[in-house]
Amino acid sequence: MSNNNKDNRRPKNTFNPMWIYAAVGLVLIGFWFFSNSMMTPVKPLDRSTFFDYLSKGYVQNVKxxxxxxxxxxYLTKTALESEEFKKIAPQNSNSNMLSAPSPQYSFIVADNANFEKEFEQIKSEKSLNTTFENVAPDAFSKIFWNILIWVLFFALIWYLLFRRMGGAAGGGPGGQIFNIGKSRAKLFDENEKVRVTFKDVAGLEGAKEEVEEIVDFLKNPEKFTKLGGKIPKGALLVGPPGTGKTLLAKAVAGEANVPFFSLSGSDFVEMFVGVGASRVRDLFKNAKDKSPAIIFIDEIDAIGRARGKNNFTGGNDERENTLNQLLTEMDGFGTDTTVIVLAATNRADILDKALMRAGRFDRLIHVDLPELNERKEIFEVHLKPLTLGTDVESEFLAKQTPGFSGADIANVCNEAALVAARKNKTVVEKQDFLDAVDRIIGGLEKKNKLIKPKEKKRIAYHEAGHATVGWLLPHAAPLVKVTIVPRGKSLGAAWYLPEERQITTTEQMLDEIASTMGGRAAEEVVFGDISTGALSDLERVTKQASAMVSIYGLNNTLGNISYYDSSGQNEYGFSKPYSEETAKTIDSEVSKIIEGEYERAKELLRTNRDKLDLLAQKLLEKEVIFREDLVEIFGERIVNEEDAVMEPAGNATSPIDTNPSELIETVITKNSEEAVDKKD
Structure with a gap:
């Protein structure tokens, strides 16, 4: 956006009353400095010299x-013209109409009465015409100037403090404290057109189709209204972080060619009571004045949380008041104007039901993690600015990044460019992208980390155990590579390549648990004891087994029962949806599943101990091994016929893994750094 456009939008004849206050203050300060500069410098004098001058008749007036x-x-004119006082005579010329005559000398006396008595005595003895004047304190002038100084000081504090508060709350410079209830939404119109269009949004075909229809209605409403249709009043974009919800909203702003108000849900929240509701009213008033218009509220869960769920807040909860006002503005009396509300959140389960009903948010648009083809399109968008080598293919990169969001893919491309630049390359090659994926998933490689040989051997067998069990089980995710080079917080890692899967069977989940427990099983089989290095493995299998028993109903003892609450109604509840007896049963069944798969993993490793030793030895020698090394030791992997077409996707269907960062964690099995910390 050019500066010229911004200058043209700025009002020409604006007047700020603060200029008046500033001018008055400058005049007073200037007058004070001018008066002081006009005063003649006064020389000090001792008491005896004064009475000597008085006796000689040099003194005209004493105050x-x-x-x-x-x-x-004050000396006489004759004295000032004499040789003795000639050097101070020109100073007396400063006395004019603007300033009173200045004294030539001054001194302090200890006792006023004694000084006056001695003065009168000399005056009478010498028959002098010198006048004596007692000057009483000017109380009014002193009080006036003190009050004026404090008034100016507090006026400056008011201006600097409250004007800033008002400006922050009112959405721009010049706001006052009284504007704190004004909307903080940023307006995008023809003067600030957003340059993002639907062409810049790769993938998300279903979501794009729905929001494009809203844009079409604003551009050509007769196409829909002639059949009796009505434009949806609101559309809610729901999906994990980084999937492109805000990008879609930017595309709508760029395509719709109508005023677009953008703000966050937290912009309504303030420490003052009633501010949130006031900002909602002001926002919709501005939108109605510019109708047709679009309002986009990002992270709407900040104010849209279900009411009455928090038992610790009173009936005058500020968030609830803000939500009530939002509900009224979206669908209440007087809402016949064309104002469309777009909102985005990744926590739709905690939103209030009244906000989700038809008539407010008519459309619930799911923006999910991209599939293989969608990831390919996203890669093609982010690869355009890069200088690529001939071996880079978007389809290959898409297959290497299952579970990655659009933001993750953008980060991969940027990291690959940084890796290539670090190596002083002229182009970004395929290996740079693979290194970038490893960097994002596992963290920074720490080649200089000191590890004892005994601990390094244990880590090698731990990772070899993961690789061996995963290779021998038909439903486990296919292995990519294994490394014992410390990376991030892990001392070693086994990279898997899970592919998208829509449903997961009991056998697949059990194989994944056994593969995850293969590291600790290898430690017990080889060394006869176990270590703390399996912390993340235990955390993962505990979640998986708990989900099998209490969420998916995959346990014969509990049967087809699920205690998962997808609505989030029990978020603030203190009671569990099952009895204490059932809780004991769940704990028991979870333990049985994990321990059973642990024994299964140990049995596989005992049967293939020679191959486990070969794999661990190769790991110690090379530190990083790939799929080809496992084929050399174990032969080609036997997979299930159903999985030959579509590889297992790990925990892709588990609600525990709805966060993309956790989905990425399922690609890698990490060891806890606690093992080294304990022993060192």
Whole structure:
């Protein structure tokens, strides 16, 4: 956006009253400095010299300031013209209409009465015409100037403090404290057109189709209204972080050619009571004035959380008041204007039901993690700015990044460019992208980390155990590579390549649990004891087994029962949806599943101990081994016929793994760093 456009939009004849206050303050300060500069510098004088001058008739006037015990001495004109005082005579010329005559000398006396008595005595003895004047303190002038100084000081504090608060709350410079209830939404119109279009949004074909229809209605409403249709009043974009919800909203702003108000749900929240509801009213008032218009509220769960769920808040909860006002503005009396509300959240399960009903958010648009073809399209968008080598293929990269969101893919491309630049390459090659994926999933490689040979051998057998069990089980995810080079918080890692899967069977989940427990099983089989290095493995299998028993109903003892609450109604509840007896049964069944698969993994490793030793020895020698090394030791992997077409996708269907960061964690089996910390 050019600066010229911004200058043209700025009002020409704006006047800020603060200029008046500033001008008055400058005048007063200038007057004070001018008055001080016009005053003649006064020279000090001792008491005896003063009475000597008085006796000689040099003194014309004496002023005694009673409050300060200070004496001002004014010499006669004849004295000033004499040789003795000629050097101070020009200073007397400063006396004019703007300033009173200045004294030539001044001194402090200890006792006013004694000084005045001695003065009168000399005056009478010498028959002098010198006048004596007692100057009482000017209380009014002093109080006036003190009050004026404090008023100016507090006016400055008010301006600097409350104007900033008002400006922050009111959405821009010049706002006052009274504008705190104004909307903080940023307006995008013809003067600030967004340059993102639907062509810049790769993948998300279903979501794009729905929001494009809203844009079409705003551009050509007769196409829909002639058949009796009505435009949806709201559309809610729901999906994991990084999937492109905000990008879709930007594309709508760029395509719709109508005023677009953008703000976050937290912009309504304030420490003052009633501010949130006031901002909602002001937002919709501005949108109605510019109708047709679109309002986009990002992270709407900040104010849209279900009411009455928090038992610790009173009936005057500020968030609830804000939500009530939002509900009224979206579908209440007087809502016949064309104002469409777009909102985005990754926590739709906690939103209030009244907000989700038809008439407010008519459309619930799911923006899911991209599939293989969608990841390919996203890679093609982010690969355009890069200088690529001939071996880079978007389809290959898409297959290497299952579970990655659009934001993750953008990060991979950027990291690959940084890796290539670090190696002083002229182009970004395929290996740079693979290194970038490893960096994002496992963390930074730590080649200089000191590990004892005994611990390194244990880590090698741990990772070899994962690889061996996973290779021998038909439903486990296919292995990519195994490494014992420390990376991030892990001392070793086994990379798998799970592919998308829509459903998961009991056998597939059990194989995955056994493969995950293969590391600890190898430690017990080889060394006869176990270590703390399997912390992340235990955490993962505990979640998987718990989900099998209490969520998916894959346990024969409990049967076809699920205690999962997809609506989030029990988020603030203190009671469990099952009895204590059932809780004991769940704990028992989860333990049986994990221990059973642990024994199964140990049996596989005992049967193939010679191959396990070969794999661990190769790991110690090379530190990184790939799928080809396992084929050399174990032969070609036997997979299930159903899995030959579509490989297992790990925990892709588990609700525990709805967060993309956790989905990425399922690609890698990490060891806890605690093992080294304990022994060192």
């Amino acid at each position: 005694l300031h009673l409050e300060e015990n200070k004496v001002d001495v």
